Amino acid sequence: MEPSVVDKPFLYDAFISYSGSSNRNGGATFDRQVAERLIKELENYRVPRSLTRNLSQIPNIQHRLKKVFLDREEMQASSSLHNSLVDALQQSRFLIVICSPRAQRSRWVNEEVALFRRFRGKEYILTILIEGEPEESFPLDLLGGQPRGESSDNGDAADLASLPLASDIRAPNRQQSLRLLKREKLRLLASILGCRFDDLYRREHQRFIKRVTIAVGLLSLICLLLISLSVFLWLAEGRAQRNYDHALEAGAKILPLVLLPHEDLPAKEVHLTNAITIMESLCDEDKRNARCLENLYTLKSALFSVQQMLGKSIEAEGNFKASKELIAPIALQRLREWDPYRIPKHDDLFSELPDTQNIKRLYNLLSIWDQPMGAPPRVEDAVTYAEYASEYLLALNTSTLEGKKEAHRVLSKTLQMFQQVDDRANLNETHELLIDELTVALKKISSE
Structure with a gap:
């Protein structure tokens, strides 16, 4: 059958x-x-x-x-x-x-x-x-x-x-x-x-309505996420600006007190320690705030000097190492902030003239490193040169042909320093990021 x-x-x-x-x-x-x-x-x-x-x-x-x-x-x-x-x-x-x-x-x-x-x-x-x-x-x-x-x-x-x-x-x-x-x-x-066709058509219509509803829901969710992201970025930008302003304010209030002579070293140590705590909290909120890092570096260096005078060699050595570790991040953030197409707007530390004392100071510091060296540079030497170079770039007016040539010369020299170091094994992730940022900056000024 x-x-x-x-x-x-x-x-x-x-x-x-x-x-x-x-x-x-x-x-x-x-x-x-x-x-x-x-x-x-x-x-x-x-x-x-x-x-x-x-x-x-x-x-x-x-x-x-x-x-x-x-x-x-x-x-x-x-x-x-x-x-x-x-x-x-x-x-x-x-x-x-x-x-x-x-x-x-x-x-x-x-x-x-x-x-x-x-x-x-x-x-x-x-x-x-x-x-x-x-x-x-x-x-x-x-x-x-x-x-x-x-x-x-x-x-x-x-x-x-x-x-x-x-x-x-x-x-x-x-x-x-x-x-x-x-x-x-x-x-x-x-x-x-x-x-039955009607049953199949009705279910297909229901499926279509369900898909449209899901699509509309997903689209609404995406729009909500985009709006939330925009608000978050706006708030983050405002928070970063506030942190920058706070860092400037803190630097204006704290640093003069730190640099002035003070007979009561223990009290000065306490004030520095408290100032470092405040500055570290600002840096944690905005890890790319170069001014925060610069103020923190100055405070730790000052605390190192005070603790040395107080005979606290172990604590002093720890703050010395901590301050040195900030040099590469400071240079990295300065390079990220640097725009070769923008004429620098100097604050009270600078005048509007191109031959300011600060630029001359940085130029002289870099010129010392430009002299022939008896031995290959160390990683620490290259990082120090990068610090001076990054600060020099921010103050340099690259809207002129002379400024562009000078920026190109300094960036090339900085990369050369890293290429010639004799202890390349000591290069860490921050150093590698710094080298990458230097390369990007050199490409920017070379394309001018």
Whole structure:
């Protein structure tokens, strides 16, 4: 006994038959375009979960169809086209026919319909009308075996009421037809899955609404995140500016007191320690605030001197090392702040003239290092030179040709110092970042 429709194991859920003839230019016809689009739509369709529990037409159905056979595609890989065609038709639950005037004239389409009708019957044939009227587009076997305009023994050969279920995607142009295919595929799927079209369409509409709702929700969430990020950046920028202002204020109030002579060294040590604590909190909030780092460096250096005078050699040595470790970060942050296209706006420590005392001081310090050295420089020497060079760049007016040449000379010399160090093993991550920033700065001024 032949297995029932439900029990019989089919390899394909559907077989798509279409006219594979070429157009006048040798390209694929609209039939092939619809067939290729249809197989993607069917195989990629996810069956709603609420339907899979109630479907009985397909054994063990999950969320997708098993496979759809596209005859002109898969027969080409076989050595026997006829055997492959017959086997594929026998292994298919449904036959989907792409109907057009070309399909009615196609020998292959008509033979496929006749073979499948012999294997499975007319009730498992589904049609999709893409061009022309049904009587001029349906295969002859579905029209009673008579050409258009002739009559069969049973009367009218074009009795459309007896034709298999047809999906209609006819439209004024092909783009509109392919858009209709998105809806009409549900009519084919309803027959293949054994459910009502209205149920499938309603669930597809609900799925669409759900997707739109999720998309709108995600878009709203992204907008909220962008707004939050903008507010956060605005607050962070304001906080950085406040920290910079606080650092300036702290430097203006603390540093003069530190640098003035003070007879009570223990009290001075306490004041310095408290000032360092305050300055470190500012630096922690804004790790790229060069002014904070500079003030912290001055405070630690002053505390080192006080502790030396008090005989606290161990504490003094610790503050000395801590102050030295700040030199590379200070130079790094200065370089990040440096803009070769901007004329420096000097504060009270500088005048508007290019030959300020501070620039002369920095120029003289750099000139000392420019003298020939008896031995390769150490990492500490290169970092110190980078500190003077970065401060020099901030004060230098690079809007002039002379300023650009001087900046290029100093940056080249700084990189050369790092390249010639004899203890490269002592280069740490901060030193590497400093070297990278020096390279970027040199490229900036070289492109001028």
